Amino acid sequence: MPELPEVELASRVARRVTRGRRIIAVHVLHPSQRRALPTRAARSLEGEQVVRVRRRAKYQVLELSSGRSLVVHFRLSGDWVPLEPKQVMPAHARVVMAFDDGTSLVLSDPRALSAVVLIPVGIDPLPALGPEATSARFDARHLAKATAKRRLPIKTFLLDQRLVAGVGNIYASEGLWFARVDPRRDARSLARDECQRVVAGIKRVMQKALRAPGRYYEEGVAHLRFNVYDREGKGCRRCRTGIRRVVQGARSTYFCPSCQR
DNA sequence: CGTATCCTGACC
DNA sequence: GGTCAGGATACG
Numbered sequence: 138m139p140e141l142p143e144v145e146l147a148s149r150v151a152r153r154v155t156r157g158r159r160i161i162a163v164h165v166l167h168p169s170q171r172r173a174l175p176t177r178a179a180r181s182l183e184g185e186q187v188v189r190v191r192r193r194a195k196y197q198v199l200e201l202s203s204g205r206s207l208v209v210h211f212r213l214s215g216d217w218v219p220l221e222p223k224q225v226m227p228a229h230a231r232v233v234m235a236f237d238d239g240t241s242l243v244l245s246d247p248r249a250l251s252a253v254v255l256i257p258v259g260i261d262p263l264p265a266l267g268p269e270a271t272s273a274r275f276d277a278r279h280l281a282k283a284t285a286k287r288r289l290p291i292k293t294f295l296l297d298q299r300l301v302a303g304v305g306n307i308y309a310s311e312g313l314w315f316a317r318v319d320p321r322r323d324a325r326s327l328a329r330d331e332c333q334r335v336v337a338g339i340k341r342v343m344q345k346a347l348r349a350p351g352r353y354y355e356e357g358v359a360h361l362r363f364n365v366y367d368r369e370g371k372g373c374r375r376c377r378t379g380i381r382r383v384v385q386g387a388r389s390t391y392f393c394p395s396c397q398r
Numbered sequence: 399c400g401t402a403t404c405c406t407g408a409c410c
Numbered sequence: 411g412g413t414c415a416g417g418a419t420a421c422g
């Protein structure tokens with residue numbers, strides 16, 4: 138379940154593996170991936186060099202020597218696996234990029250929902266995105282202005298990448314817990330100081346995770362690090378009240394009904 | 399504005 | 411063997 142900090146870590150892996158390397162071949166192993174990256178497009182990548190790897194929100198952009206871009210989004214279960222020669226292919230390998238030094242960068246994705254799209258020269262590779270959740274541009278003023286005309290719960294708002302980019306389902310719940318704001322609140326109803334707290338809460342949880350990228354959400358111990366996510370019925374770490382789970386926009390939201398208002 | 403869709407592993 | 415999980419998008 139890669140959220141932004143995990144994507145940040147993955148982009149560093151991609152940077153390390155691709156630095157100065159030329160692509161020998163790209164193998165697209167899963168039919169759903171082949172729809173987005175047909176054999177012809179994959180073949181056209183042969184001989185390209187990865188000039189730069191940048192991350193924007195949960196997108197990774199691999200800038201190629203031809204000026205084209207390969208945009209990668211892990212969605213729910215994607216990850217990069219660097220592969221040395223003779224190492225065994227991961228069970229859920231979907232796309233394999235083989236480089237001229239014998240190493241490969243493998244997109245491993247059990248649920249096969251990741252997106253790998255080749256963007257032609259001269260086209261903005263990314264959709265319109267709001268300010269990075271961790272940036273100074275995401276502030277109380279922006280939040281208040283963006284929510285002014287829209288009627289939806291603040292939790293749902295935080296997941297809209299056009300308004301603020303990089304917040305996922307887990308961190309939206311966690312950030313609102315820090316902010317002591319009820320996720321069901323209509324975004325327009327938030328006072329300025331509540332907007333300020335929401336911004337601070339989101340940044341707090343994301344920066345905490347970024348300091349130990351990839352470690353915050355970790356199999357087995359992840360739930361121990363969260364304050365509300367996946368803790369339905371367990372005691373709130375501030376006030377011991379039972380954590381509640383509700384469904385908003387077909388996804389789970391967790392919160393403390395007592396100290397989030 | 400809400401909701402179905404993609405996909406597969408994990409769980410009852 | 412049915413349900414759930416979840417990011418982004420494509421619909422109604």
